[in-house]
Amino acid sequence: MQSQSYIIEKPINKSDLWRDKKPLLDHLDIELTERCNNNCIHCCINIPANDMDAKQKELSTEEVKKILLEAISLGCISVRFTGGEPLLREDFEELYIFARKSGLRVLIFTNATLITPYLAELFSKIPPLVKIGITVYGMKESSYEAVTRVPGSFKAFRNGVGLLLEKKVPFTVRGALLPQNIDEMDELENWASTIPWMEGSFSEYVMFFKLRSGRKDDIKNESIKGLRLKPEEGSRILSRGNDYVEGMKEFCHQFMRPLGDKLFLCGARCKGCVDAYGYFKLCLSLRDPACMHSLKKSSLKDGLINFLPKLYKIQAVNPEYLRRCARCFLKVFCEQCPANSWAEHGTLDTPVEYFCDITHAQARFLGLVREREKAWEVRQWKTRLGKFLKGGIYE
C-alpha cells in the first residue's frame, strides 16, 4: 500500500485511458431514427417524422437497450445518439437514462428544436458527460426555415438552445453552410463565441454535402449537388482560421502519403455504428448492403471480430481508383471513401470528382500542387511536403 492521490480525474477525450490495452469497442454510434422533424434541403438522411413505415422498422426500445448492454460488456464507454433527429423517438428519455445509468457517456446530435424544459432539466441533473452537438441552419428565421422548410423551426431551435443555456447544459454548435445562409457566417460565429462551452472559437461547418443515403432519390440528389459549395470557395472558408496552415502542417507531417488500394482507411478501430434498423457497420454513411451486419441475426462482438476485419481487407479494383486515389498523396484529407463512393456511384471504389476537386483546391492553396496538376502525378511528393512543412506556401 502506498500513500498518494487515489482518484485520478480524466477528461476522457484528452486522456490515455486505455494505453496499450484498448477494449474491443470503446465508442458506439447509434442512429436512433432516420426520421426528422425538419426537412432540410441538403440533408442526406431525413425521412419525414410521420413516416410510419420507417418508424415500424426502427429498432425497438428493448433492442436498443440490448445493443447498449452488449456494447458495455465489450468495454464501450461512450455512445452517440444521432439520426435523423434522435429526440423524435418517443423513448428517447428512457434510452438516455438507461445509457447513462449503465455507465455510458452520451453524445447527442440534434437540431435542438425538440428540447423541452423537462429534457433540459434532465440533462442538467443527469449530464450527458459530452457536450451536446447542435447543427445550426441560419441565424434568421427566413434563412433558417428556407433550409429546414418547416415553419416555426427557427423559434423552436432558439427556444431549445435557450433552455440549455438556462440550465447550463454544455453544448456546441456547428453550421450547415448553404447559399441560403452563407452571408450569415459572421453573425453565426459571433453568436457561437458567446456560448460558454465553445471556448470562444468556432470553426466547424458542414458544407461538402453527401448525397442521399441508400441511393434512393435522384431528384433530391440533383438538388443537393446544386447546393454544394464550389471547391475554391470551400477551400477559402476552410483556410480562414489563423491556425489553418499550421494545423495542416501538423496533420500532413503525420499522415500525408499515398495510401494504396485498401479501401477502408478511416482507422475507426474500437468504434462501430448501428443504423436505425439494427445494422452494424463501420460508419453511418456506409449504406452498401454488402457492408452491413445485422444485429438482429448476430451480435456486436461477432460484427467486430468477424465482420469488420473482412471490410478492412477489401481492395479497390476500379482501374480509375488504382490510377488516381491509390497513388494520391493527398488521399488522407480527401473525403473520397467507400461510403461516399457508394452514395455517388453505387460502387465502393469509384473516384468522386467533387471531393477530388475540393482536395485539390485545398492543396493548391497550401502550395502542394500547381494549377491543373493532379496529385497522383506528382512523383516528388515528399519534396513538396518537405517544402510545405518548412516554409509554408510552395513557390
Next chain:
Amino acid sequence: MSKEISLNAKYVSSENVVARDVQGELIIIPITSGVGVQEDEIFTMNETGRAIWDKLDGKRPLKNVIEDLSAEFEGKFEDIQKDVLGITNELLKKKMIVEA
C-alpha cells in the same frame, strides 16, 4: 483525518456514479451532476485506491476493511489506515460513496 468518518461506518458506492471494470481498469463514471468538475470528466483509481474501493461493499465497517487490507498487503497498519481514511474522505467529498 475527517471527523465525518467513523471506523465503524460501512460505505458503499453511491447512485451518483457507476463503477466499471474495463480491461482491468476501474473507471468511475458520474451519473448525476456535481461529481466531477468538468462536464466530460470520468475517474480512474491508482492501485491503492482500487484495492480499497473493491472492499467498500456496504457490508463491512471501515475497521474491517483496514484489517483485511493489512492481511493482504505488506505495510504498516497505520499507513494502511491512513490510506483507507484518505480515500474514504475523498470519495465522500466527490459524492461517490455513501454510508450504508
